Amino acid sequence: MPKLEQSKPPYIQIFENLRGQILRGELTPGDPIPTLRTIADDWGVSQVTASKAVGLLQEEKYVTVGGPGLRTTVRDPKNLHRNGRDRAKSVRRTGRIYTVGEYAKITSSEVVPAPADVAAVLGLQGVEPTAIKRVRVTYGPDDKPVSASISWFDGALAERAPKLLVPERITEGTWGYVEQQTDMKATRGRDQISTRLATEEDAELLDIELPAAVKVSTTLLWTADDVVVEYGVSVAGPGRESTYDYDLADEAQ
Incomplete structure (x- = not known):
């Protein structure tokens, strides 16, 4: 029987154990x-706790x-596109930002003159404001690029968040790292999603042939004082789906 520790809630420990089995390939797509009954018996917890762990996996x-009578199965992540909300929730709950099988490479990270639109969004002042620009390519389990993104930060963070x-x-x-290094705690965010034709830069980063359509997700994270912590623009190639879960309980009449 697995042993629970005092340091974390039981459902988090069960979630991390099952996630580990998935990441190690012991459980595959x-x-x-x-089952909830098996999890509850193995861990010595209630089925409510087991359900919370499985809910977090979902x-x-x-x-x-x-559905009714059907088993919960490991998901194939290759066509999944996670938005900023998904990643933010992942950081808050698990300390990890990538889903199963994903990994990322930072292709560049530097202080640059802030483009006018970036300066306006970040609220940068001065004659020649600077911004930190991080370019990231995310790869799926098949080692093919699935998305590319640029994250923008106030250039003044370079010293406090090296x-x-x-x-x-x-x-x-x-942004999780920025929170650790500063007092800028993100409390709300917004995702805006659109589509457009891929540029040559998109095609190079995503290894796709032109012409092609891409999905563009723009993410903004603010503090409670309306200071922008991060401004990100992510581009995903064809075939990537976005999934949004929502609760209708409060809407019932």
Whole structure:
């Protein structure tokens, strides 16, 4: 029987154990995960706690919950596109920003003169404002690029958050790192999604042939004082789906 620790809520420990089995390939796409009864018996918890763990696996896009009489199975992540809200929730709950099988490479990270639109969004002042520009390419389980993004930050953060200028992945996510280094805590965000034809730069980063359509997700994260923590623009190639879960309980009449 797995042993629960005092340091974390039981459902988080169960979630992390099952997630580990998925990441290690012990459970592969299409495999059923243990039933709620089995999880509850194995861990010595209630089925309510087991259900919370499985619910978190679903929210993090690791599994697909079946209908009545059907098992919950490991999800194939190759066509999944996660938006800023998904990644933000992942950082808050698990300390990780990427889903199963994903990894990223930072292709560049530097302080540059802020483009006019970036300066306006970030509220940068001065004659020649600067911004930190991080370019990231995210790869799927098949090692093919699935999205490319540019994250923009106030250039003044370079001293307090020096890792932003290192072209290496930040495990907890860039804005999660900024929170650790400063008092800028993100409290709300907004995603705007549109489509357009891919540019030559998009095609090079995503390894796609032109002409092609791409999905563009623009993410803004603010503090409670309306200061922009991060401004990000992500481009995903053809065939990537976005999934949005929502609760209608409060809408029932």
